[in-house]
Amino acid sequence: MAITQDSPEIVGANGAGAADAQLAVEVRDLEKSFRIPEHRIDTFKERAVHPFQRQDFRELRALRKVSFDVRKGEFFGIVGRNGSGKSTLLKILASIYRADAGSIRMAGRLAPFIELGVGFNQDLSARENVILNAVMMGLTPREARKRVDAVFEFAELNDFREQKLKNYSSGMSVRLAFSVMLQADADVLLIDEVLAVGDAAFQQKCTDVFHEMRDSDKTIIFVTHDMIAVQNFCHRAMLLHDGELLYTGEPEEVARRYYRLNFGGVDRERTEAGSTVPVPDVHARVVEARLMDADDNSISNVEQGEPIRFEAVVEARVELNEPTFSINCLNADEVHIFGIEQTLNVEGGRPDRLEAGQRVRIAGELENRLAPGRYFISLWVLRKSNRGDLAMQALSMVDFVVFGTRSVVGTIEIDGDLDAVPIDVEGEER
Amino acid sequence: MSNGAAAADELRPVSGPSAIAGGWRRFWDLLYLMAVTEFKRTYFETVLGYAWSLLRPLMLFGVLLVVFTQIFRIGSDEVEHYPVFLLLNIVLFSFFSEATTVATPSVVAQEGIVRKTQFPRLVIPLSVVLTGLFNLGTNMVAVLIFTLAFGVEPTLTWLLFPVVLVVLLILTAAVSTYLSALYVRRRDVAIIWSVVSSALFYGSAVLFPIGIVDSETLRHILFVNPLVPLFVQTNQWIIDSDAPTAVAAAGGWEWIVPPVVVFLGTCAAAVWFFDREAPRVAEEL
Numbered sequence: 001m002a003i004t005q006d007s008p009e010i011v012g013a014n015g016a017g018a019a020d021a022q023l024a025v026e027v028r029d030l031e032k033s034f035r036i037p038e039h040r041i042d043t044f045k046e047r048a049v050h051p052f053q054r055q056d057f058r059e060l061r062a063l064r065k066v067s068f069d070v071r072k073g074e075f076f077g078i079v080g081r082n083g084s085g086k087s088t089l090l091k092i093l094a095s096i097y098r099a100d101a102g103s104i105r106m107a108g109r110l111a112p113f114i115e116l117g118v119g120f121n122q123d124l125s126a127r128e129n130v131i132l133n134a135v136m137m138g139l140t141p142r143e144a145r146k147r148v149d150a151v152f153e154f155a156e157l158n159d160f161r162e163q164k165l166k167n168y169s170s171g172m173s174v175r176l177a178f179s180v181m182l183q184a185d186a187d188v189l190l191i192d193e194v195l196a197v198g199d200a201a202f203q204q205k206c207t208d209v210f211h212e213m214r215d216s217d218k219t220i221i222f223v224t225h226d227m228i229a230v231q232n233f234c235h236r237a238m239l240l241h242d243g244e245l246l247y248t249g250e251p252e253e254v255a256r257r258y259y260r261l262n263f264g265g266v267d268r269e270r271t272e273a274g275s276t277v278p279v280p281d282v283h284a285r286v287v288e289a290r291l292m293d294a295d296d297n298s299i300s301n302v303e304q305g306e307p308i309r310f311e312a313v314v315e316a317r318v319e320l321n322e323p324t325f326s327i328n329c330l331n332a333d334e335v336h337i338f339g340i341e342q343t344l345n346v347e348g349g350r351p352d353r354l355e356a357g358q359r360v361r362i363a364g365e366l367e368n369r370l371a372p373g374r375y376f377i378s379l380w381v382l383r384k385s386n387r388g389d390l391a392m393q394a395l396s397m398v399d400f401v402v403f404g405t406r407s408v409v410g411t412i413e414i415d416g417d418l419d420a421v422p423i424d425v426e427g428e429e430r
Numbered sequence: 431m432s433n434g435a436a437a438a439d440e441l442r443p444v445s446g447p448s449a450i451a452g453g454w455r456r457f458w459d460l461l462y463l464m465a466v467t468e469f470k471r472t473y474f475e476t477v478l479g480y481a482w483s484l485l486r487p488l489m490l491f492g493v494l495l496v497v498f499t500q501i502f503r504i505g506s507d508e509v510e511h512y513p514v515f516l517l518l519n520i521v522l523f524s525f526f527s528e529a530t531t532v533a534t535p536s537v538v539a540q541e542g543i544v545r546k547t548q549f550p551r552l553v554i555p556l557s558v559v560l561t562g563l564f565n566l567g568t569n570m571v572a573v574l575i576f577t578l579a580f581g582v583e584p585t586l587t588w589l590l591f592p593v594v595l596v597v598l599l600i601l602t603a604a605v606s607t608y609l610s611a612l613y614v615r616r617r618d619v620a621i622i623w624s625v626v627s628s629a630l631f632y633g634s635a636v637l638f639p640i641g642i643v644d645s646e647t648l649r650h651i652l653f654v655n656p657l658v659p660l661f662v663q664t665n666q667w668i669i670d671s672d673a674p675t676a677v678a679a680a681g682g683w684e685w686i687v688p689p690v691v692v693f694l695g696t697c698a699a700a701v702w703f704f705d706r707e708a709p710r711v712a713e714e715l
Contacts, residue, residue: 026441034713043618091712095548098446098709105441112452112548119543121467128467135459136547138452 023107024188024219025070025093030102032063032088032243062088064243065102070221072107075214077230077237077251078223079258085243086223087192090114093221094190108187108219111137115192117177122166126157129165130180137184147183155179178206188219193226207232227255228396231285231317252283252317283320284381287313287359289397304372304404311363312379312397316354323354325362326380332373337411339380340366371408374401449552449708460553465560472561483565484572487524491517494637509639510670514573514580518668519636519661521569522594526602526657527627529562533606534613534620537711544712551708555610559603566595577668587667594664601656601693604700611707614714635661640679653680656693 035057041047062085070076080086091097093104094114119136120129130151134144152158155175165173181189210233213220224230230237230251237254239246239261247257289312290298302308314325328339342362346352354360362379376399406413424430450457473480495513509515533555543549578584613619634657643649652658659676666673680686707714 023441042616044616044622045618047616091545092446093444095444095447095451096545096712104444106444107441110444110548113546115546118546119549123471124467132463132467135456135463136543136549138456140455141459141463 022072023069023105024072024074025107025221026103026105027069027093028067028103030063030066030089030092030104031061031100032085032092032097033059033061033100036060062243063092063099066240066243066245067102068238068245068248070219072219073217074235075210075220075222075233077234077254078221078240079225079227079230079237079254080240081225081258081261083242084240086240087114088243089240090190090192090221090223106188109138109185110188111181111184111186111190113137113181114190114223116181117173120165120173120177123164125162125164126152126168126176127161130176133177133180134183137180137186139184151176151179151183154182178209182209186218188221189213190221190223192223225258227258228394230255283318283383284314284316284393284395286379286395286397287315289313289379291398291400301401301403302368304368304370304402304406306368308366308368308370308377308400309364310366310377310398311361313359313361314379314381314395315359316356318356320354320381320383322352322384324382325360326382327362327366328378328380329366329370330376330378331411332375335411337370337375368402369412369414370402371411371413372402372404372406373411375399447548447551447709447712449705450550451548452550457550457553460550461557461560464553464557465564468557468561469564480568484569487517487520487569488572490524491520494520498637509665510673511580511582514577514582514669515639515665516637517576518573518664521566521573522598522661522664523631523634523636523657524569525562525566526598526605527631528565529559529602530605530609531620531624531627532562533558534609534623536606537610538613538715541715545715551711552607552704555606556603559599559606562602563599582669585667585671587671590667591664594660594667597656597660597693600697601660604697607704608696608700611704611711614707614711630655630657634658639665639673641674646681649679650681650685650688653685654688654692656689656696659686659689 036059037057041050066085066089078086078089088097091114092099093106094110094112096114113136119133121132124132127148130148131141131144134147134151135141139147148161152161155172155178157172157176160168160172168176214233214235222229222234234251236249237251238248239254239257241261247254290310291300291302292309292311293299294309296309316323323344325342325344326339327342329337331337344350344352344354344360377397379395379397381393381395422430445451472483478485491513495516498516499512536558537544537551537554540554543554544551609619609623633652634655635652640649640652640658640662643652659680662674662679663676666675677683677686
């Protein structure tokens with residue numbers, strides 16, 4: 001597949017599927033339970049010492065009659081809390097575990113990986129690892145050798161080809177693994193939370209690729225508990241809870257139900273106490289977000305002292321009444337540095353409301369007093385919910401590095417007018 | 431995206447994990463590539479490279495040669511070209527014992543691959559055996575030079591050596607496969623096997639011609655081990671055509687049946703057991 005470095009054209013929510021509802025994956029009544037031994041006998045010695053001891057097992061039902069379809073070309077999310085069975089499901093799809101009952105049918109070739117960098121051998125050179133990994137993906141060794149260039153090109157690791165993998169940083173390994181994965185001619189990809197890897201710039205690149213995959217004809221099944229990722233990437237998603245399928249459908253609805261599962265208790269308390277702490281909500285998604293230089297070119301880093309110019313396009317997924325957009329800046333330690341709020345421009349009698357599907361551009365310039373370092377800008381979208389309280393959604397927008405050599409004490413640099421004058425005990429200037 | 435739109439559109443059942451999951455082509459590609467990379471790694475990335483792989487059998491050979499020609503004096507009297515006999519047997523047996531020993535924990539050691547990818551499990555122990563076979567190949571070059579230097583005359587029966595290799599390879603692969611699957615369930619297999627393997631070293635007619643065993647019963651017992659007739663026959667084909675054949679040494683055709691049964695039984699057990707265990711390996715780890 002072709003991968004371009006510049007931001008791909010982002011298509012709306014229904015990039016896939018409507019025209020032909022061809023299935024890529026069909027899962028029916030999938031069941032899986034694990035037998036957890038109460039006392040595990042794993043040597044012949046133990047067997048010999050306790051010849052008549054029966055092994056007692058506890059039955060853990062990881063999946064109960066799970067059925068779903070994934071359409072061709074779809075970016076499909078599997079969401080659930082820890083222990084909900086989502087990884088088990090992925091492992092059964094990947095033929096790592098065997099299902100107890102039920103059936104799976106799949107069209108096309110599956111990339112047999114659920115994590116990046118599996119099978120990397122630290123003692124081999126990067127190039128050898130790329131070939132080995134590509135063959136695991138199902139390429140022939142000859143084909144794999146042909147694609148080595150493309151892999152290193154994308155990973156931006158051309159100078160480190162013959163370096164042994166143990167001399168790679170973890171970020172470099174991940175870049176390499178990701179690039180190999182892209183070269184596998186798979187029709188169906190299984191991804192277990194890979195977004196949280198690599199450095200900021202590479203994460204951005206991964207995000208671009210995911211966006212591109214989302215709009216390509218590849219079918220992607222993506223396991224995560226990051227609701228923002230689900231909304232940003234997935235066409236559809238499903239929610240698993242205790243091995244049961246609770247819901248399949250729109251990512252927004254899945255995310256909402258997931259939040260309800262997680263914050264169910266909190267939500268009730270809050271209503272009773274009448275507090276105004278906003279509840280997590282799902283009502284908007286970031287279509288595009290970027291930093292710009294003075295000539296409106298996209299940039300990924302900002303020089304110390306130069307204004308932070310940004311532009312974001314946000315799409316309302318439901319009707320938003322009296323929305324407030326809060327731009328928040330956090331540093332690498334997740335310390336909240338500043339935040340500014342912006343309400344909707346209502347000049348010329350525009351309603352203070354966004355319809356579902358309507359987009360809003362939030363753009364502008366922020367004074368840059370940040371010390372050199374890494375920062376994140378997130379956008380919090382608040383709206384008046386039907387019950388009159390505040391519902392808030394945090395969307396991550398950009399992360400960037402402020403670079404410069406002027407040293408700053410603390411996190412931000414402020415102007416001040418101070419004076420230090422010697423005085424005597426009476427307070428008179430001397 | 432190039433492999434046929436028609437094939438890609440059709441829903442096909444997913445069979446789940448198995449010993450050879452993912453098709454034969456991928457199986458062979460992976461097997462070959464894994465063995466070659468491991469072989470290259472030991473050869474080209476240590477200072478002594480090739481010398482290292484020769485050093486172990488050669489040192490063992492040196493020690494045993496001194497013991498059996500200078501102290502026990504069985505060598506030169508009983509066997510024609512005893513040093514060649516000893517070296518050839520040691521190299522062949524080392525292949526068997528090293529491959530099986532390394533293969534035993536191999537599936538567990540490759541945990542990452544087994545638990546995170548759909549990987550044909552059988553590739554793991556077999557690639558260890560294949561790496562061992564490459565080593566054996568390079569060692570055989572040294573054995574050949576040594577053999578000729580000692581004045582062993584090449585004969586037509588040298589052409590039968592591949593038969594020896596195939597039998598040895600199949601037996602090694604079967605034992606390795608079986609042990610690697612058993613190790614997943616019982617971790618003391620490795621310790622037990624190291625004891626069994628050294629017992630086999632003394633009981634496989636590596637050091638001595640089987641003829642010096644006086645007791646006929648003991649000879650028949652030793653012959654149950656398929657390595658014994660294999661080594662006896664190898665000696666007859668390669669080094670000394672006057673030496674007894676495996677059949678003669680066993681005491682007739684009927685005594686060849688037990689090792690053949692053991693051989694076939696080991697192969698059948700390995701195939702059956704690994705095939706049964708392969709789908710569950712990821713969960714048992």
